[in-house]
Each structure stands twice: as C-alpha cells, then as structure tokens.
Amino acid sequence: MRVNLTVNGRREAVDGVWEGESLLYVLRERVGLPGAKNACEQGECGSCTVYLDGMPVCACLVAAGQAEGREVRTIEGLADGDRLDPVQRAFLDRGAVQCGFCTPGLIVQAHDLLSRVPDPTDAEIREALAGNLCRCTGYEKIIEAVRLAVARGAGPA
Amino acid sequence: MDFLRPATWEEALAAKAERPGAVPLLGGTDVMVEINLDARRPAALLDLTAVPGLNAWEHAADGRLRVGAGVTYARLIAELGDVLPGLAQAARTVGSPQIRNRGTVAGNLGAASPAGDSHPPLLAGDAVVEAESAARGTRMIPACAFYLGVKRSALAPDELIRAFWAAPASGPQYFSKVGTRNAMVIAVCSFAIALHPRERRVGTGVGSAAPTPRRAQEAERFLAGELDWTGGAPLDARVAARFGELAARAAAPIDDVRGTADYRRHAIAVMARRTLTWAYDDYRKKAAECA
Numbered sequence A: 001m002r003v004n005l006t007v008n009g010r011r012e013a014v015d016g017v018w019e020g021e022s023l024l025y026v027l028r029e030r031v032g033l034p035g036a037k038n039a040c041e042q043g044e045c046g047s048c049t050v051y052l053d054g055m056p057v058c059a060c061l062v063a064a065g066q067a068e069g070r071e072v073r074t075i076e077g078l079a080d081g082d083r084l085d086p087v088q089r090a091f092l093d094r095g096a097v098q099c100g101f102c103t104p105g106l107i108v109q110a111h112d113l114l115s116r117v118p119d120p121t122d123a124e125i126r127e128a129l130a131g132n133l134c135r136c137t138g139y140e141k142i143i144e145a146v147r148l149a150v151a152r153g154a155g156p157a
Numbered sequence B: 001m002d003f004l005r006p007a008t009w010e011e012a013l014a015a016k017a018e019r020p021g022a023v024p025l026l027g028g029t030d031v032m033v034e035i036n037l038d039a040r041r042p043a044a045l046l047d048l049t050a051v052p053g054l055n056a057w058e059h060a061a062d063g064r065l066r067v068g069a070g071v072t073y074a075r076l077i078a079e080l081g082d083v084l085p086g087l088a089q090a091a092r093t094v095g096s097p098q099i100r101n102r103g104t105v106a107g108n109l110g111a112a113s114p115a116g117d118s119h120p121p122l123l124a125g126d127a128v129v130e131a132e133s134a135a136r137g138t139r140m141i142p143a144c145a146f147y148l149g150v151k152r153s154a155l156a157p158d159e160l161i162r163a164f165w166a167a168p169a170s171g172p173q174y175f176s177k178v179g180t181r182n183a184m185v186i187a188v189c190s191f192a193i194a195l196h197p198r199e200r201r202v203g204t205g206v207g208s209a210a211p212t213p214r215r216a217q218e219a220e221r222f223l224a225g226e227l228d229w230t231g232g233a234p235l236d237a238r239v240a241a242r243f244g245e246l247a248a249r250a251a252a253p254i255d256d257v258r259g260t261a262d263y264r265r266h267a268i269a270v271m272a273r274r275t276l277t278w279a280y281d282d283y284r285k286k287a288a289e290c291a
C-alpha cells in the first residue's frame, strides 16, 4: 500500500508498504532516515522514539498506515542544518554518548520534556526517560546532559 | 494482510461485521508487539484512529463521564485525573511516557489481560463498557461482567468498544501496583479501592491475581458495614487487617515468573490495607473540613 506522511517537514509518498509494517521500518528502510534505532521492536527500549503529531511515541509500535496524513519528526529533524539542537549539544558536551545507539531516542524524549517542562526536577527527568534503555552510560551522564540543556535555557524549539 | 482505515464509526462497525477476524487497532501497543514478533498474523488490521470523535470524552446527561475509546492514557491523566483519580493513578503506572502517549483503556479492555492496570479501578468505580455492533446496536457491559477468562472478554466478534462510562469520583480512590521496578513493568499484582460515600458502599478491584481481574465482594460488604462513614473515628486497625484478609481471599493467583501465588496473596492483603488507609485518611480530612 501507499502511505502519505510528512517527515521533518517534507511530504513523502511511500509505496510498497506492507500492511503490518511499522512506522519505524518505513522511516529507516524506505525514507532513508536511520536515526531512530531498531532494537527490541516491542516498545521496551525507546531507541525508536520519534514525534508523531508532536507526541513522542515508539515508532516500532505505530502501524505505518496509522501515520497516513500525519506529521513525523525524527532525530534528523531536530538540528537546524549544522546547528545542533541544545539537547543534542548538551549530550555531546557532557559525554552522555558512548556507543550512541540509545542517543536518538533519549534526545527526542528529553527534547519533548524540556518543551513542556522548562525546569524539570531530577524525578521528572528520570520519569520522562524511564522508557529509554541505555546499555553503556549508567544514565548519570545522560541526566547531567539534560540538566545542562536546562541550564543553557533549552526551551521549546 | 489488509489495512482497513474506516473514516466513520458506521464504516468501522460495518467492516467488523463483514470481517470479524479483523483486529481492531488503537494505540497498537499490544497489537504491534505481536505483529513485530510474528506472534500474530491477522488477515486484516482495522485502524480506528481515523474515526472522528473517538478520541473525545464528554459529560453525559446522567452526570457520568463517557470516555471515547481513543483517549490515550496521557490525556486521561492530564484531563480526567481529578474526576477519575483511581484510573488516572493506574494510567500513570502504564509502561513509559511513549506507551502512555499511544495506549488506551479501550485497548487494555480489548486485550483483557488479567494484568492490565486499568481493570482494577474500572471495577472499583463501577465503570461500564459501551460496545456496539452493526447488527445489534449498542450494548452496555458493566466492568464486572466484561472479563470472562485469561485474555477473554464479553465482546462479540462483530463488536467494537466505543467508549467506557464512569461516574466522577464521589469519594477517595486509590490504586496500588507491585512491580519489579518503578517503571515499565507488568503488574505482579495490583489493587484498587473506591469509597462511594453517598451510598456508603465500597468498590474494589484485584488485578493480576486470578484468571480475570475481579472484585473482592466479601471485602467490600464487610468494609461498608464496619467503616465509620461519619469520618469521626480513625480507621480501626483490626478492620483494615480483616479487609486485607478478605481481599486476599478473593484472589486466585498462580505461581509464575513474576511471583508466587503466596506472595501475591500476601501483597494483595498489604495493598488493600494501605489503599484503604490512604482513602480513609482523605475521607476523614474531607469530613473534618465540611463539619
């Protein structure tokens, strides 16, 4: 089937989509945006997190057909050309990235938190990131990176 | 596989009547896991997210709330947290923010897992499921008649859930869940309580401790008779303990990877006592304010 959707501001008409296919597969394999990662395909790891109509969701659990006519924003859509989003910048500056596999999902999820809660408590940060697994960092640097983004005044973007 | 995307509720019912094997799809947080892992290959998916109005809730004429099947946990927490506090507490424990942004109470009902977190508060709050079919129209199924067995519900193959109905809380409501960590876990067991002061009645729901979610009716009757509904006296510790015992007796748990039957019975007793204590403390505070 064909699915029409907007990805990072660009209209896409994707052909040959299998009816049981996930939005994640469409983004990675058909639109050519490998930023959102595929790990568990069962909603457990959060590495596939993207915005769907402004809400962070696990792209692996959205049926491609459900994205018909809707707007998707992926990690690739956060930076403005070479200018990184403040949350991306903070992850780099704080060394919150090791293998990097979990990073896109975590950044989208943190980005959403800061756009709704400009000055979150640690508990709010931990709750917001509870659905994102990282096998490398131990999370401390990740939480520090979110705090750094807050200190630098990352806001709605 | 076909992907059906009805544009109206009538079309959705017609599609379900014509193809009872089509799998309804809301948030997809249960369905897509099964498809991704190859555990299910339905002949068709029936996506309901394009049906207008399904993601709205309203105050019905009889004072109850009618919450559309497409209302997500995130919206239920944000918009209905003060009127359906027990259900909102349960919703807050579901999965992660990403899951709560997609998952729905109707999907929880559709899956009818004994461990679903919305079931105990739906039972405690006397919620009613609005189901509809093209052939027979609308049917109202009380939550206590909805769960028939492990992942089996009273829904007919040609029926869809359109909404659930619940009265705004008239007294304190609490939900409690035991899991192996704070986030992202299926309940080892869970318990919900609702005090209904106007009728001097108690509602309960026991989760993940029997083949279906169920009420602890003996515990409800006992407590309704023993509670000081004037809110004058503090909670009698013996009453709370007995309530816990009776709640545990309503459970019929199994040993599985998440916990033993003995542990579950014990935890239900503890949660029943605790949620009762929280609820009754709130109740007394309110009574003192009004006096």
Ligand SMILES: Cc1cc2nc3c(=O)[nH]c(=O)nc-3n(C[C@H](O)[C@H](O)[C@H](O)COP(=O)(O)OP(=O)(O)OC[C@H]3O[C@@H](n4cnc5c(N)ncnc54)[C@H](O)[C@@H]3O)c2cc1C
Binding pocket: A042, A043, A044, B023, B024, B025, B026, B027, B028, B029, B030, B031, B032, B033, B048, B069, B093, B094, B095, B096, B099, B102, B103, B104, B105, B106, B107, B108, B109, B110, B111, B115, B116, B117, B118, B155, B159, B160, B161, B162, B184, B185, B186, B187
């Ligand atoms: C990582 C993860 C964590 C989770 N954690 C929890 C948790 O903590 N607690 C919990 O209770 N659940 C949990 N779940 C399970 C799931 O999120 C819930 O059951 C949720 O309520 C399902 O809602 P949905 O809208 O996504 O349903 P869907 O997946 O769209 O549908 C679920 C079932 O209901 C049927 N259905 C959907 N809509 C209708 C309708 N209108 N009429 C009739 N049948 C219908 C579907 O055919 C399917 O059988 C988790 C899932 C994941 C992936």
Ligand code: FES
Binding pocket: A037, A038, A039, A040, A041, A042, A043, A044, A045, A046, A047, A048, A049, A058, A059, A060, A061
């Ligand atoms: S790949 Fe989607 S949550 Fe893990």
Ligand code: FES
Binding pocket: A096, A097, A098, A099, A100, A101, A102, A103, A133, A134, A135, A136, A137
């Ligand atoms: S940096 Fe490797 S999984 Fe998080």
